[in-house]
Amino acid sequence: MKAKEQIVEETKQLIIFKLGEEEFGVDILQVREIEKLDQNITRVPKAPAFVEGVINLRGEIVPIVDLRKRFGLSLKPIGSDTRVIIVEVNDNLVGMMVDAVVKVLRINVSAIEDAPQIAKGVDAYFLNGVAKVDDRLIVLLNLDRALSAEEAKELREADLGE
Amino acid sequence: MDTSQYLSVFMDECREHLQTLNQSLLELEHDPENSSILDQIFRAAHTLKGASATMGFNKMANLTHTMEDVLSKLRSKELTMTPEIVNTLFEAVDLLEILANKIGEGKEEDIEISGVVQALQLFTVSGVAVQPQQERRKNIQLRYLEAEKDEILAAINDETGLYHFTVKMAENCVLKGVRVFMVLREIERLGTIVKSVPSLKDLEDEKFDQEFIVAVLMSNPPEELAKCIANITDIAEVNFEKIDPQNLPLEKRAQNQTVEDRVKVTGQTVRVDIRKLDVLMNLVAELVIHRSRLESIGSVLQSKDLDEVVEQVGRLTLDLRDSVLKTRMVPIETVFSRFPRLVRDLSKELGKEIELIIEGGETELDRTVIDEIGDPLVHIIRNAVDHGIEPPEEREKAGKPRTGTIRLNAYQEGNNVVIAIEDDGRGFNVEKVKEKALKMGLVTKEALAEMREDQILELTFMPGFSTASKVTDVSGRGVGMDVVKTKVDSLGGMIRIHSVFGQGSLLEIRLPLTLAIIQTLMVQLGKEIYAIPSGYIEQIISLRQDEIKQVRSQQVCMLRGELIPIIRLQDVLDTPDAINHELEELDVVVLRVGDRLVGCVVDSLLRQQDVVIKSLGGYLGSVKGIAGATILGDGKVALIIDIRAVA
Numbered sequence: 001m002k003a004k005e006q007i008v009e010e011t012k013q014l015i016i017f018k019l020g021e022e023e024f025g026v027d028i029l030q031v032r033e034i035e036k037l038d039q040n041i042t043r044v045p046k047a048p049a050f051v052e053g054v055i056n057l058r059g060e061i062v063p064i065v066d067l068r069k070r071f072g073l074s075l076k077p078i079g080s081d082t083r084v085i086i087v088e089v090n091d092n093l094v095g096m097m098v099d100a101v102v103k104v105l106r107i108n109v110s111a112i113e114d115a116p117q118i119a120k121g122v123d124a125y126f127l128n129g130v131a132k133v134d135d136r137l138i139v140l141l142n143l144d145r146a147l148s149a150e151e152a153k154e155l156r157e158a159d160l161g162e
Numbered sequence: 163m164d165t166s167q168y169l170s171v172f173m174d175e176c177r178e179h180l181q182t183l184n185q186s187l188l189e190l191e192h193d194p195e196n197s198s199i200l201d202q203i204f205r206a207a208h209t210l211k212g213a214s215a216t217m218g219f220n221k222m223a224n225l226t227h228t229m230e231d232v233l234s235k236l237r238s239k240e241l242t243m244t245p246e247i248v249n250t251l252f253e254a255v256d257l258l259e260i261l262a263n264k265i266g267e268g269k270e271e272d273i274e275i276s277g278v279v280q281a282l283q284l285f286t287v288s289g290v291a292v293q294p295q296q297e298r299r300k301n302i303q304l305r306y307l308e309a310e311k312d313e314i315l316a317a318i319n320d321e322t323g324l325y326h327f328t329v330k331m332a333e334n335c336v337l338k339g340v341r342v343f344m345v346l347r348e349i350e351r352l353g354t355i356v357k358s359v360p361s362l363k364d365l366e367d368e369k370f371d372q373e374f375i376v377a378v379l380m381s382n383p384p385e386e387l388a389k390c391i392a393n394i395t396d397i398a399e400v401n402f403e404k405i406d407p408q409n410l411p412l413e414k415r416a417q418n419q420t421v422e423d424r425v426k427v428t429g430q431t432v433r434v435d436i437r438k439l440d441v442l443m444n445l446v447a448e449l450v451i452h453r454s455r456l457e458s459i460g461s462v463l464q465s466k467d468l469d470e471v472v473e474q475v476g477r478l479t480l481d482l483r484d485s486v487l488k489t490r491m492v493p494i495e496t497v498f499s500r501f502p503r504l505v506r507d508l509s510k511e512l513g514k515e516i517e518l519i520i521e522g523g524e525t526e527l528d529r530t531v532i533d534e535i536g537d538p539l540v541h542i543i544r545n546a547v548d549h550g551i552e553p554p555e556e557r558e559k560a561g562k563p564r565t566g567t568i569r570l571n572a573y574q575e576g577n578n579v580v581i582a583i584e585d586d587g588r589g590f591n592v593e594k595v596k597e598k599a600l601k602m603g604l605v606t607k608e609a610l611a612e613m614r615e616d617q618i619l620e621l622t623f624m625p626g627f628s629t630a631s632k633v634t635d636v637s638g639r640g641v642g643m644d645v646v647k648t649k650v651d652s653l654g655g656m657i658r659i660h661s662v663f664g665q666g667s668l669l670e671i672r673l674p675l676t677l678a679i680i681q682t683l684m685v686q687l688g689k690e691i692y693a694i695p696s697g698y699i700e701q702i703i704s705l706r707q708d709e710i711k712q713v714r715s716q717q718v719c720m721l722r723g724e725l726i727p728i729i730r731l732q733d734v735l736d737t738p739d740a741i742n743h744e745l746e747e748l749d750v751v752v753l754r755v756g757d758r759l760v761g762c763v764v765d766s767l768l769r770q771q772d773v774v775i776k777s778l779g780g781y782l783g784s785v786k787g788i789a790g791a792t793i794l795g796d797g798k799v800a801l802i803i804d805i806r807a808v809a
Contacts, residue, residue: 042799043690044778045735046786054778054791056799059448061776061791092781
């Protein structure tokens, strides 16, 4: 009986990555590819502060967002585990720089709960919720908001304005 | 029949024919007696009719059909050309254009054509009583050229005579081509074919109605041949007449030949979807990037063989790139061709007499630039017609010829194309511009006093600016020149005004040949590499640190006896580790932005390089000071500086 229920249940595949010790998840359907950061990032003057710069992704220019900077976390130098998750947001390619990519995980949609105001140091406005998997808590990113050029506060105000 | 896959081909053809119609109608208006122009118009209308009927666009077919009726009466001289007919034909062409656009959107049904159709029909009904049968016969006539006449005279003797065989096919004949072939074979058996109407090729292609005429040289009795032909299935009627070789009906005009020649020249083209060219362009761009990579690897490995290959590949790649760029080039004619009509209509509407002179239509520009530049030019020409050229009476009073002249000229200058629009109208009134600018609060009185005349004229490019005191239907709504300026800017071009009050004005638009590849100077700034578009570089100078002086908050230097401002690029680009403050000798790139010169201090100059412009992408959008990015030989990204925002 129980097994049957599980088959019917809606699931989601996530790419799990790390910022510091915390685990974050992003919907695999939004991820184009994962790249090692083996080239210099070209800084773009006057771009938003959390935009690290641009890279050449097989002939295409792709901006790189440092998620640590975006979420106001403490900064960390680029290491051998550093990865760029290339995602598609509003038809544009954006690379998210993260400390490490852990694995692909399938979760039940029912396991997703609303995020608390601040989850693991990240403003809830950037999140789609949190998922409890085994004993771990995985924070699910809302890419549209997390990668938007606007600040969380401005965004929230704009939303309230509507 | 599902015709959707042919729609784009149809639309292309449609546009081409509409252009021909417009152009030829304009020519016809000036030269109403010229029958070769009329023929051209007729052919265009006829082809459109056929094509639209095939595609099932009944309204367009209907309209072109009525046009054809009028045109064929004009050709057969049953009707004489009047200004009313020309105007109505113009109206019909306009309507066709609207129809074509609607068809593009898939809404042909929305358009009402009955008004124009009725107006056209009025001409045909009120003309001479129609005799369709005879009219048709009138259309087919076999005439000879001078050269042919000589040949025939040489071939004819006592035994051999020249006969015209008129063959009529049965109305329900299915395989016309086959029947024609059989007829011709019979004729060849008994005589020699000299000529036919329609031409033999058209006959084989079944491009004829029901009747054709073949001129035959033969010594056998013609009755026998006529009998043979009449025995062929589906032949309704055969007539022949003996032609007196001394009295050959001769071709009245030689112009037909030139029309044919023209068709030949333009015939050798292939229509290619612009997206295919874009793909090709992107591929070549990638190739150019990898060529540079190959070069830098080659210079490390120092192998003679490799160097040789790399050099060959490099040369080939450049040739390939140039060729691809050329395939994207379109003569500016395609934009210019709509202006004669525009000027004609506007000047009629405004009661002005204007001659439009177009030069340099063959000048080529990248397709992307061509697509964008049309509307700005329309604006400028409307302005010239509306505000520039005075009414005839006013011109006479000012001692000018009644007819005003607008001269449209395009020519290539280095890596740019210049489009100049000159008129001999009243020119800009600088005082009026000043007054207006002050009233609108665009400038202060002090600033105005220091400005040169051309700088003041450039104020007319500000949003909302219009010197026309009276708003007309044509222009002068205060939107326009600023839109023109924005467009030209976005294409990486420049626009300048020269004007002499009372004598006319000249607008010069300078555009890059292509938007895809630009020549740049690579410069180093700290650890970063930037590309400066060569088009802006006036010269490169070397300065000692102490030659740069501080005047208030601005650094300046002397260049050819003039003070020019100096900017340190790192200040604009926030580069953290630039070293030019510590250098003895400074490399300064002198840039020309409009009329100003600005010196840009960099750390060092690297090299000249053609680069492929890539956008920073929609995520970053437009970043101030950066025009785009490019990929260097080593795969790194270098940013291209947007000079206008920086200097």
